[in-house]
Amino acid sequence: MPELPEVExxxxxxxxxxRGAALxxxxxxxxxxxxxxxxxxxxxxxxxxxxxxxxxxxxxGPILRIHLxxxxxxxxxxxxxxxxxxxxxxxxxxxxxxFVDPRRFGTLAACRNLEDLPAVPDPLGExxxxxxxxxxxxxxLAIKSFxxxxxxxxxxxxxxxxxxxxxxxxxPWRRTADMTRGDWIRIRGAADxxxxxxxxxxxxTISDWTDLYGRKGxxxxxxxxxxxxxxxCRRCSSSIAREVMNGRGTYYCPTCQIx
DNA sequence: CCCTATGTTCCCAA
DNA sequence: CTTGGGAACATAGG
Numbered sequence: 106m107p108e109l110p111e112v113e114x115x116x117x118x119x120x121x122x123x124r125g126a127a128l129x130x131x132x133x134x135x136x137x138x139x140x141x142x143x144x145x146x147x148x149x150x151x152x153x154x155x156x157x158x159x160x161x162x163x164x165x166g167p168i169l170r171i172h173l174x175x176x177x178x179x180x181x182x183x184x185x186x187x188x189x190x191x192x193x194x195x196x197x198x199x200x201x202x203x204f205v206d207p208r209r210f211g212t213l214a215a216c217r218n219l220e221d222l223p224a225v226p227d228p229l230g231e232x233x234x235x236x237x238x239x240x241x242x243x244x245x246l247a248i249k250s251f252x253x254x255x256x257x258x259x260x261x262x263x264x265x266x267x268x269x270x271x272x273x274x275x276x277p278w279r280r281t282a283d284m285t286r287g288d289w290i291r292i293r294g295a296a297d298x299x300x301x302x303x304x305x306x307x308x309x310t311i312s313d314w315t316d317l318y319g320r321k322g323x324x325x326x327x328x329x330x331x332x333x334x335x336x337x338c339r340r341c342s343s344s345i346a347r348e349v350m351n352g353r354g355t356y357y358c359p360t361c362q363i364x
Numbered sequence: 365c366c367c368t369a370t371g372t373t374c375c376c377a378a
Numbered sequence: 379c380t381t382g383g384g385a386a387c388a389t390a391g392g
Contacts, residue, residue, distance in 0.1 A: 106370030137388095157371080174371045176389075190389090208389045210371065246381060255372080264370050309370070312391080331370085351382065354368080 107173045109228060109260030110303035110324065111314060112154050115179050118317040119152040119159070119202070122181055126197040128163060135192035138204070139213050149197075156225060156259030161195075167215040170222075171204065177211035179204060181317045225259040228300055232258060233293040241281050241289070248284060249277035250351055252292075261296070264309055264331045267356045269295045271330045276364040277355050302327060330356040 107115070131143045147163035154160070159179070161169040171179070180188055183200035192209065195202040204211065216222060226232035241251065251257060252266045261269065270277050272295035275288055284292075308314060308322030311332065315321055329339055333356060334347035343360040 108370055111370075172371085174387095175369070177371095208369090208387085210387065210389095212372095244380080250382085253371095262370050311370070314370075352384075353371095 106175050106262075106312075106314060107177070107308070108157060108262030108265050109154070110265070110300055110306075111308035111316075111322070112157050112159060112173070112260070113304050114307045114316050114322070116152050116154040116159055118181075119161070119179070122200075122317065123149045123161070123197055123202070124151050125149060126199055128161075128195060128197055130196045131193060132196060133193045135206075135209060137209060138192045138211070154260075155222060156227070156255055157262070160219075167217060168219065170212075170214040170216060172212045172214075173206070174208070174210035174212065176208040177204065177206040178313075178315060179317055180315070180319060223256070225256060228258055228260050228296045233289060238286060238289050242284065243282070245280045245282040247277060247350060248275060248279045248281055248292075249355060251281050253351075253353075260300075263353045263355075264311075264328070265296075265299060265303065267331045268299050268329060271356075271358060271362060272299055274361055274363065276362040277350060277357050279364055330358060332356065 126149050128145045128147050128149055130145060133139050133142050145166065147166035150162040150164050152159060152161050157172065159171040180203045181200055182203055188203055188205050190205050190207040191203045192206050193204045249266050249270060252261050269292065273291040303309060303324040306322050306324035306327065307316050309324040310321035311325055330345050333345040336345050338345055338358040338361060341358065341360045343358055345356055346359050347354055347356050349355065
């Protein structure tokens with residue numbers, strides 16, 4: 106169930122693996138994903154992340170857009186094996202990229218130009234501008250809901266929102282209108298640190314997420330609050346709380362994170 | 365049977 | 379218009 110660090114990991118590995126290769130065909134097993142097989146015959150220029158979306162650029166061809174949603178994974182295979190729940194595969198001249206997705210929420214789309222896609226700030230870019238703080242402070246929803254809004258800042262999901270807020274010392278239910286400038290700066294620093302560390306760890310494997318080559322990530326060993334309800338806070342020994350916000354499990358330390 | 369799940373979108377009510 | 383709640387999508391696991 107990938108967020109920014111997992112998608113970034115896949116894109117880096119994908120870029121290293123398929124850049125320069127020819128995409129020969131797309132074989133579709135799940136008609137819900139896409140209706141027809143396709144013969145492509147285009148060379149891959151590269152793969153990049155945009156928010157939580159994976160973009161594959163083809164020379165003189167469309168940009169392929171893959172969104173993994175909840176249970177999607179990408180696996181590189183060159184041993185002819187077909188993993189269970191494969192919805193489609195991208196056949197290259199040196200192997201196949203399998204889109205595996207048990208819950209079938211993932212999507213595959215295509216577009217002509219990068220400019221066709223909405224431009225949304227990325228947490229690893231220069232997003233925390235004065236203009237951003239002014240706009241954000243004019244709103245009054247919970248800071249966690251705000252960080253999860255992909256139209257505002259693209260790539261942060263439920264795990265990393267919880268972790269970033271813990272690292273910032275800010276309560277998930279704090280209203281954006283009540284954030285100080287210092288709070289925003291701490292959010293920026295925490296987002297940078299947490300997301301980069303998670304990328305170094307090749308993501309978080311809680312149940313079955315793996316990278317392009319089937320290896321687990323290791324950021325689960327660094328989680329401070331997510332999934333730790335009732336356990337001791339590693340900073341102050343308080344019991345980590347879990348409450349529901351917008352239908353998502355929300356973990357925080359009632360002592361370290363002030364409302 | 366119950367509940368939960370790293371995502372997104374839509375409908376509805378306050 | 380904004381915000382939040384709930385359901386939907388479809389499946390697996392505890």
